[in-house]
Amino acid sequence: MRVVVGLLLLLLGLCGSGAQGEAGGLGEVAEINKNTDPKDPAEESTEQTTEQTTCDIWTELRALRDMVVELNVHVELLQRENSVQATELTSLGTRLTATESKTSDLEKENAVQATELVSLESRLTSSESKTSDLEKENADLQTRLSSSESRIDQLERENAEKPKVAFYTGLTDAGNLGPYNTDTTLKYSKVFTNIGNAYNPSTGFFTAPVKGVYNLQLTVFGYSAGYTAVYVYKNNQRIMYNLERVDNDGVHEYFTKSLVLELTAGDVIRLVLPSGRSIYDDYGNFSTFSGSLLFTL
Structure with a gap:
């Protein structure tokens, strides 16, 4: 972009110098001819065409200059935007690094929690097994207790029916x-x-x-x-x-x-x-x- 702007500025300068020289030469010739000889109609037409062409070139050059100025402004805006984007990119990189660090820490914590979870599951399985055994023992004790209570009731009935002497x-x-x-x-x-x-x-x-x-x-x-x-x-x-x-x-x-x-x-x-x-x-x-x-x- 800087090369294009430079070339346009150089072209503008060259065109400006040529236009001034041509304008000066033509002016002197016209002044001589004006003072010496009467102008041929064809020559007058040519001169008019040349002057018109010179005016058009200057107009185009001015338009090019305006475009260059606009391009410079646009380039500056782009540079500012790029600077802002670079700053934002740096901030995003910092945030990404922090996020990656947190992610790594979370993965480590998850690994530790997974290990603890496996240990807890193992302990839970063991506790459930012991609970099941205790429930079986309790059921056996309940059965024995019911049998004992039934026997006690029977003995109490027999004792109640038995005469006391x-x-x-x-x-x-x-x-x-x-x-x-x-x-x-x-x-x-x-x-x-x-x-x-x-x-x-x-x-x-x-x-x-x-x-x-x-x-x-x-x-x-x-x-x-x-x-x-x-x-x-x-x-x-x-x-x-x-x-x-x-x-x-x-x-x-x-x-x-x-x-x-x-x-x-x-x-x-x-x-x-x-x-x-x-x-x-x-x-x-x-x-x-x-x-x-x-x-x-």
């Missing part, structure tokens, strides 16, 4: 009983416990309410000189006899016995004082009779 009695507060001329059923009148009401203090009888195994216990105390003794009867059958001699030396004698008997519902157990024997009891409860149901049959 237990009694504990003392003989008397009167002191010494006997000796008598005949065998005498002992009536333990001091009732401390009588669950199930299987013992009757009016008769001295313990009646088994259900078939089962029973544990019975008795304690006999002798105070007066002679013998203290007791019979144990099941229904009308004597199944135990115990005897202890009491000397007149101030030393009292007693014995304790325990029995485990299989009884049918309605069987009766009673204690009998043999004739000629004595037994002692008072508020100290030295002579007692007790029993309980171990289990049903």
Whole structure:
């Protein structure tokens, strides 16, 4: 563009010099001819044509000059625009570099996050597996618990249905009983416990309410000189006899016995004082009779 402008300026200068020389020469010739000879009409026409041509060239040169000026202005505008664009391009390059740096950092962060995500997924899988195992164990425990609860309910029902039998009695507060001329059923009148009401203090009888195994216990105390003794009867059958001699030396004698008997519902157990024997009891409860149901049959 600068070369074109230079050439146009050079051409303008050359044309201007030639036009001035030609104009001067023609003027001198015209002045001489004007003063010497009369002009031929053809020559006058030629001169007019030449002058017209010279004017046209100057007009074109002026137009070219104006174009060059416009081109210079346009070139300056382009240079300014290029400068602005260069500045913008530099700014864009800087921004692009920053963006690329941020992109690189983000890619690194994404790589780290991807690694952490893989680790978290692995831990999650492990946790899910453990959770599944715990759920299975919990289900097993729930099943076992349900079975245990069902068994407990069954035992509670059986226990509720099972008769409860237990009694504990003392003989008397009167002191010494006997000796008598005949065998005498002992009536333990001091009732401390009588669950199930299987013992009757009016008769001295313990009646088994259900078939089962029973544990019975008795304690006999002798105070007066002679013998203290007791019979144990099941229904009308004597199944135990115990005897202890009491000397007149101030030393009292007693014995304790325990029995485990299989009884049918309605069987009766009673204690009998043999004739000629004595037994002692008072508020100290030295002579007692007790029993309980171990289990049903």
